[in-house]
Amino acid sequence: MDPATLIGLVIAFGSLYAMIALEGAHVSAILLPAPMILVLGATIAIGIASYTVRDSISAFKAVLPAVLGKPAKVGESIKDLVRYAEVARSKGLLALEEASTEARTEFERKALQNVADGTDPEELRVMLEDEIESRHDRGRTNAKFFAALGGFAPTVGIIGTVVSLTHVLENLSSPENLGPMIATAFVATLWGLLSANFIWLPISARIERMNELESKAMTVRMEGILAIQNGMQPLLLGERLTALAGDAAADGKARERESVPLSRLSDAA
Incomplete structure (x- = not known):
């Protein structure tokens, strides 16, 4: 498990609690059911209305794997690929069928199986690229869903504040109650901003980043695997993949950087 998101959120909410305590206020002042139900409930409802039911279900299912999951370990995959290259070099491509049973991912297993079955390299590339693009698009839609919630939440909070202030104006005959009522009215705006920046937008960014690493x-x-199919020498394959993967090959924590196009791998065979 990569704890970055959990650590960040704990520190963020801890900082909020520290501010409330230092101000001499009480947490109960912002934990009001009415504005929380409006902001959280309406925001999620508007998000669902903006997407399809399938998109919404997929987005919520992606939360736990993104928050609790580990980034893809490219370094381990490279070691596996070098081993597959050694098997193919010594025993032939048909031996990859047996080796595919040890693959770490279903994507890798199917690719090796297709190589063993003699699938045309160009057709195999198209098929694998389509699968990568499909998964990437799905992850991007999941991230956009929560980014949309982050955009809706502050506005919903303002709506809640306006509704509460309308109630305040109805009670101008009781000036001794105006202060607490006005304070309560602004809790909806607080929860709109809080949920957007402490919940929805971090989840969106996390899903997007994990999606990039997986892609x-x-x-x-x-x-x-395509380079193995074209007969690339194992040592060269390992060196090239390590260089192309960058930091991801070293510690499993990839960072964005420019690199030589991956499509050149197969040309080096």
Whole structure:
């Protein structure tokens, strides 16, 4: 498990609690059911209305894997690919059928199986690229869903504040109650901003980043397997994939950087 998101959120909410305590206020002042129900409930409802039911279900299912999951370990995949290259070099491509049973991912297993079955390299590339693109698009839609919630939440909070202030104006005959009522009215705006910046937008960014790392790992696997199909020497394959993967090959924590196009792998065979 990569704890970055959990650590960040704990520190963020801890900082909020520290501010409330230092101000001499009480947490109960912002934990009001009415504005929380409006902001959280309406925001999620508007998000669902903006997408399809399938998109919404997929987005919520992606939360736990993104928050609790580990980034793709490209370094381990490269070691596996080098081993597959050694098997193919010594025993032939048909031996990859047996080796595919040890593959770490279903994507890798199917690719190796197709190589063993003699699938045309160009057709195999198209098939694998389509699968990578499909998964990437799905992850991007999941991230956009929560980014949309982050955009809706502040506006919903303002709506809640306006509704509460309308109630305040109805009670101008009781000036002794105006202060607490006005304070309560602004809790909806607080929860709108709070949920957007402490919940929805971080989840969106996390899903997007994990999606990028997974897509990069899948692309490295694809190019490695295609290079094996074209007969690339194992040592050269390992060096090229390590260089192309960058920091991801060293510690499993990839960072964005420019690199040589992966499509050159197969040309080096």
